[in-house]
Amino acid sequence: MAKLPRPPTIPQPARETLRHALLGLLRNESLSAHDLSAALRIREKDVYAHLEHLRRSLGTGGEHLEITPAQCRGCGFVFAKRERLTPPGKCPACRKEAISDPRFRIILR
Template sequence: MKIRPKHATVPRDRDETERHRIVTLLQAESLPTREISIRIRISEKEVLDHLEHIRMGRYGTLVMEPAACRACGFVFKKRDRLKGPGRCPVCHSEQIAEPLFTIG
């Protein structure tokens, strides 16, 4: 059995961290988590984790435009969770517009 010498792993070059790239995107425009995950190329779950840290205020104020039902127009104003709701409590429709995030 051949033993291969271990080479030191070199981390890939990054100009910015994923969180900084998210902050840069959100300073330019309002985006839903799905669009952020596509542009940064990470999962939506990771985006939500980063948004929780951004929400703490170190990078500026995270402003969330609440989700809304496309069927009846109900707006989820009191919702504190960053993840969008599954369905409307009024009409039970699953056609929910995602919340939009920006840095203010």
């Protein structure tokens, strides 16, 4: 039995990359990693990896990744000196685990 020839495949139109979509969201407003993962439909863990890459790559242009630090909901302690993008597990002052997520935004320098 002879095989029928396959119809030619039509390539998918080029879509916006994940990081470009992330840039677009962060230029409009300040968002947490949870908000970004819901908007982009990716895991929150992956959002932090993309944000780290954006932080390094934006340093060469005129833009900057602004980070509003995490804050303890119990005592109000602000994690201002934290370099990591992920939220901390516990507050060093009151030892509570109720901590708001850091928020991210892209601004012009």
